[in-house]
Amino acid sequence: MNRQEINALVKQMNVDTAQGPVDERVQQVVVRLVSDLFQAIEDLDLSPSEVWKGLEYFTDAGQANELGLLAAGLGLEHFLDLRADEKDAQAGISGGTPRTIEGPLYVAGAPESVGFARMDDGAEEGKIPTLIIEGIVRDTDGNILKGAKVEMWHANSLGNYSFFDKSQSDFNLRRTIFTDENGQYTALTTMPVGYGCPPEGTTQALLNKLGRHGNRPSHVHYFVTAPGYRKLTTQFNIEGDQYLWDDFAFATRDGLVATAVDVTDEAEIARRGLKGPFKHIQFDIELVKEAPEAPSTEVERRRASA
Structure with a gap:
């Protein structure tokens, strides 16, 4: 996907689906970060295993109370x-x-x-x-x-x-x-x-x-x-x-x-x-x-x- 397609997809999933009150600042930040993440997955050709290993790393770092150190x-x-x-x-x-x-x-x-x-x-x-x-x-x-x-x-x-x-x-x-x-x-x-x-x-x-x-x-x-x-x-x-x-x-x-x-x-x-x-x-x-x-x-x- 190119960036325009990624932006449209993220908007469809995280903006257009809203059914209640929206914190506009949180929405703005989430949309930007998720769009950048999706673009990085594309640019670096990350495999599903690499993505999940990354998520597991943050889970482990949080459980170890090391995110501040990171x-x-x-x-x-x-x-x-x-x-x-x-x-x-x-x-x-x-x-x-x-x-x-x-x-x-x-x-x-x-x-x-x-x-x-x-x-x-x-x-x-x-x-x-x-x-x-x-x-x-x-x-x-x-x-x-x-x-x-x-x-x-x-x-x-x-x-x-x-x-x-x-x-x-x-x-x-x-x-x-x-x-x-x-x-x-x-x-x-x-x-x-x-x-x-x-x-x-x-x-x-x-x-x-x-x-x-x-x-x-x-x-x-x-x-x-x-x-x-x-x-x-x-x-x-x-x-x-x-x-x-x-x-x-x-x-x-x-x-x-x-x-x-x-x-x-x-x-x-x-x-x-x-x-x-x-x-x-x-x-x-x-x-x-x-x-x-x-x-x-x-x-x-x-x-x-x-």
Whole structure:
């Protein structure tokens, strides 16, 4: 079939058969996607077995709760970020800390504090370096933002996240810190490590077919919000990781690479109330003021809540 014949067929099956109220937006999207799928079947000469194997793959990925991981691994999340950047530019919005992917591992409801929080539960103390992350939240005019909400989450030394890894305590390595009167937030935590997709999972199975690895560099995720400002979804990846610029999820961007500095000065160690050397990352954040005609930075998607 040619495209005109395909379009007519899809319309006949999915538009002309309507007998009740129609959600026009859903109809528009379904018709377009089904038409594109039918065209791809024609162009690639997909066999019925290949089509059904594809459907089985998505069934398995859904049952394994890996569709969010797949969206990152195939670049869908990164593509949405690039589109959002373009729409911001078209609306005259520029500056601020770059956005990057959220990933599938956020959990709502992390403990809240002002200015400072210890993120880890102590289970890995002495087994992995201590890390202090701190920064100042400002707007693009340089104004300090008191009371900005900084949500942070990252993996443990095995590359696993609490809630999804039931061996960890609730909200381990997850915190919400409201900036203090100086616009500052400080998190005492442990060094995150890079990790890979589950080796026997559906995402890695597809990546294997594509000749791709499924590894991520060491990183820390952020949501940052403040009244009157656009929500920032971002993360920093840590300098020195072998996958820094080879992130399977395409999340590394200029402006989002952080350097972990070794701190061995005894006076600074004592000032921080620590027992030995630690690593330090400074990650300052710039938020952009909300604009009435700008596209929303709030993304509606299903997220875990503990």
